[in-house]
Structures are given as structure tokens and as C-alpha cells.
Amino acid sequence: MSWRTVVVSSSAKLDYQMGYLVVRKDTTTKIHLGEIRTLLIESTAVSLTAALLSELVKKKVKVIFCDEKRNPSAEMMPYYGSHDCSLKIKRQTTWSDDIKGAVWTEIVFEKIRQQKCLLQELGKNEAMLLQEYLGEIEYGDATNREGHAAKVYFNALFGKSFTRTDDLLINAALNYGYSILLSAFNREIVLNGYLTQLGLFHDNMFNQFNLASDLMEPFRPLVDRLVSHMTLVEFEHTQKMELVNLMNQEVIINERCELISNAIKIYCKSVFDALEDADVSLIRFYRK
Structure with a gap:
């Protein structure tokens, strides 16, 4: 069961690697997508790959994007959340x-x-x-x-x-x-x-x-x-x-x-x- 809320609050590059969210800053952090319930992108200086976004949708991870004032401004939602x-x-x-x-x-x-x-x-x-x-x-x-x-x-x-x-x-x-x-x-x-x-x-x-x-x-x-x-x-x-x-x-x-x-x-x-x-x-x- 997913439970983590991951917050990215400063400049970083996010990508996907073998089931993991990879956060690249001065150091690299890996978090398994199965653990993540919500990903909050608080900084506008964050870049993400399309491959990561695609996998986040598949894993039904809620992604929230913030504006330049760090206030939530948008979220990513899949077209199909249920088989029926x-x-x-x-x-x-x-x-x-x-x-x-x-x-x-x-x-x-x-x-x-x-x-x-x-x-x-x-x-x-x-x-x-x-x-x-x-x-x-x-x-x-x-x-x-x-x-x-x-x-x-x-x-x-x-x-x-x-x-x-x-x-x-x-x-x-x-x-x-x-x-x-x-x-x-x-x-x-x-x-x-x-x-x-x-x-x-x-x-x-x-x-x-x-x-x-x-x-x-x-x-x-x-x-x-x-x-x-x-x-x-x-x-x-x-x-x-x-x-x-x-x-x-x-x-x-x-x-x-x-x-x-x-x-x-x-x-x-x-x-x-x-x-x-x-x-x-x-x-x-x-x-x-």
C-alpha cells in the first residue's frame, strides 16, 4: 500500500529507473514508486522526464505542481482510474x-x-x-x-x-x-x-x-x-x-x-x- 508523500522543494532532476523515482540533486535519492501516494513538486526549478510521469500515472500516484509562490496550482490525473x-x-x-x-x-x-x-x-x-x-x-x-x-x-x-x-x-x-x-x-x-x-x-x-x-x-x-x-x-x-x-x-x-x-x-x-x-x-x- 502506498503511503509516502514526497516533497521536492528545490532544484532537482527527477527520472525513472527500474521501479524507482530517482531524485538527482547534489546527491541521488531513490524511492520505490510502490511506496509513494503523493508527489508534491513545490519548486518550479524541478525537471521531470516523460518516462517518470508515465510510470507515476500507471502506479496511480497523485502528482501536484506548485507555482512560483509554492502554492498548489495543478495536478496530474489519469484518463482512466478504474477498469470499469x-x-x-x-x-x-x-x-x-x-x-x-x-x-x-x-x-x-x-x-x-x-x-x-x-x-x-x-x-x-x-x-x-x-x-x-x-x-x-x-x-x-x-x-x-x-x-x-x-x-x-x-x-x-x-x-x-x-x-x-x-x-x-x-x-x-x-x-x-x-x-x-x-x-x-x-x-x-x-x-x-x-x-x-x-x-x-x-x-x-x-x-x-x-x-x-x-x-x-x-x-x-x-x-x-x-x-x-x-x-x-x-x-x-x-x-x-x-x-x-x-x-x-x-x-x-x-x-x-x-x-x-x-x-x-x-x-x-x-x-x-x-x-x-x-x-x-x-x-x-x-x-x-
């Missing part, structure tokens, strides 16, 4: 609005519940208000409890004047962490044979990752927890690596302790089972 992807996509286009609405309701409930748990953990009184919102959630979140909870939640975490649109280090850290999560969800969606563009609730014509944007919602508080504990006087390589390493932390899912990266895999598969069988009881959420 044509069948899966046909089914995806026929998921009923009823089951999509039911699954989205479960996702929103769990997201707010995780937000409430984080506020309780931090001793914030606003957790009580989020508990009230949980009791008010309607099918498809028709009354937008998610939006109301988000305002209360972020103000409790980062201060009354905080908004997600402000140009702040906190928002830079949140956005970076969310982009790592989004990429992990895109990987699992493609590996399961589905299209990332067709969401349950998110339906932005300019968003290629509507489905990942839906599924990742309950996992956002994991990023929020980490950022809330960071003392941000800058947001550079060290802070970014803290967020990348989030994927190697552990949570409980299916009554087992799993890495977050593997919990995402289990959760995504359970959501797809729920959508295919029209049974939301099949969804498996994590516990911190």
Missing part, C-alpha cells in the same frame, strides 16, 4: 436527486458535527449554537445551516473580525491545507472510476472538482484544527510541510485507527456505495 470507469460514469449520471440530496444532508451534518467537536475541544461556547444547528438541518440543507455554522465557527476559531476572504496568513494556511485535501479526494474519485466534475451539491461550471468539493467537507476541520494551533508569523516551507504531513496523522474509521490518507479512501468508497445502493447508512465517517 465507463460503467461507473454512466451510473454517476443517473444518480437520483433524492439520493444525492440525502447523501449531501449526511455530509453537511457530519461537517457541522466535526466543527462543533473542535470548538468543544478548544473550550469555545459557540459549540452549543452549532449543536442547535445540527437539530435544525433539513433534507438537502434547505435552510443553509452549513453557511450559518461556518460564520459562527470561523469567528469562534479566529476572532469576530475574521472572514475567509481576508488576505491573511491564516487564510493562506487554510487554503493550502484544503488544496492538499482536495487533491487527495480527486485521487480517490478517479481511482473509483467516477468524474470529479459532477457533484452532489456543488455545481459550478468553472469547477473541475465539484464532487471532491462535496466529499471533502467533513475533513476540513482537520485542517482547521492544525491551523488553529499554528503560530503564524510567516507561511513558508516549514508551515506548509506541517499541513502536508496532516495526511500522515491518524483517525478512527470503521472502528480502526487509520492514516487520514487511508481514511479518505475508506470514506469515499462508502459514499459511492451509498449512492449506488441508495442507502446512506453505508457511509463511514471518521472520528478524531
Whole structure:
């Protein structure tokens, strides 16, 4: 099972050799492709061979490219992530609005519940208000409890004047962490044979990752927890690596302790089972 997140943060040449990723700098490092789950190219001074990229696709390694500011800007996705992807996509286009609405309701409930748990953990009184919102959630979140909870939640975490649109280090850290999560969800969606563009609730014509944007919602508080504990006087390589390493932390899912990266895999598969069988009881959420 792949588990490594490999980060290349300075000038290097990357190529493929007999099953290994070869990183050539002042010294040469070899890492077996079977161990790599994600390859993060943080520097624009990195060159890669087409042979390596081809093998990374075959091994289903998620490759993320960063811009000149070292922020994730693109990712590499295979055309075919599953042997039966044509069948899966046909089914995806026929998921009923009823089951999509039911699954989205479960996702929103769990997201707010995780937000409430984080506020309780931090001793914030606003957790009580989020508990009230949980009791008010309607099918498809028709009354937008998610939006109301988000305002209360972020103000409790980062201060009354905080908004997600402000140009702040906190928002830079949140956005970076969310982009790592989004990429992990895109990987699992493609590996399961589905299209990332067709969401349950998110339906932005300019968003290629509507489905990942839906599924990742309950996992956002994991990023929020980490950022809330960071003392941000800058947001550079060290802070970014803290967020990348989030994927190697552990949570409980299916009554087992799993890495977050593997919990995402289990959760995504359970959501797809729920959508295919029209049974939301099949969804498996994590516990911190």
C-alpha cells in the first residue's frame, strides 16, 4: 500500500529507473514508486522526464505542481482510474436527486458535527449554537445551516473580525491545507472510476472538482484544527510541510485507527456505495 508523500522543494532532476523515482540533486535519492501516494513538486526549478510521469500515472500516484509562490496550482490525473470507469460514469449520471440530496444532508451534518467537536475541544461556547444547528438541518440543507455554522465557527476559531476572504496568513494556511485535501479526494474519485466534475451539491461550471468539493467537507476541520494551533508569523516551507504531513496523522474509521490518507479512501468508497445502493447508512465517517 502506498503511503509516502514526497516533497521536492528545490532544484532537482527527477527520472525513472527500474521501479524507482530517482531524485538527482547534489546527491541521488531513490524511492520505490510502490511506496509513494503523493508527489508534491513545490519548486518550479524541478525537471521531470516523460518516462517518470508515465510510470507515476500507471502506479496511480497523485502528482501536484506548485507555482512560483509554492502554492498548489495543478495536478496530474489519469484518463482512466478504474477498469470499469465507463460503467461507473454512466451510473454517476443517473444518480437520483433524492439520493444525492440525502447523501449531501449526511455530509453537511457530519461537517457541522466535526466543527462543533473542535470548538468543544478548544473550550469555545459557540459549540452549543452549532449543536442547535445540527437539530435544525433539513433534507438537502434547505435552510443553509452549513453557511450559518461556518460564520459562527470561523469567528469562534479566529476572532469576530475574521472572514475567509481576508488576505491573511491564516487564510493562506487554510487554503493550502484544503488544496492538499482536495487533491487527495480527486485521487480517490478517479481511482473509483467516477468524474470529479459532477457533484452532489456543488455545481459550478468553472469547477473541475465539484464532487471532491462535496466529499471533502467533513475533513476540513482537520485542517482547521492544525491551523488553529499554528503560530503564524510567516507561511513558508516549514508551515506548509506541517499541513502536508496532516495526511500522515491518524483517525478512527470503521472502528480502526487509520492514516487520514487511508481514511479518505475508506470514506469515499462508502459514499459511492451509498449512492449506488441508495442507502446512506453505508457511509463511514471518521472520528478524531
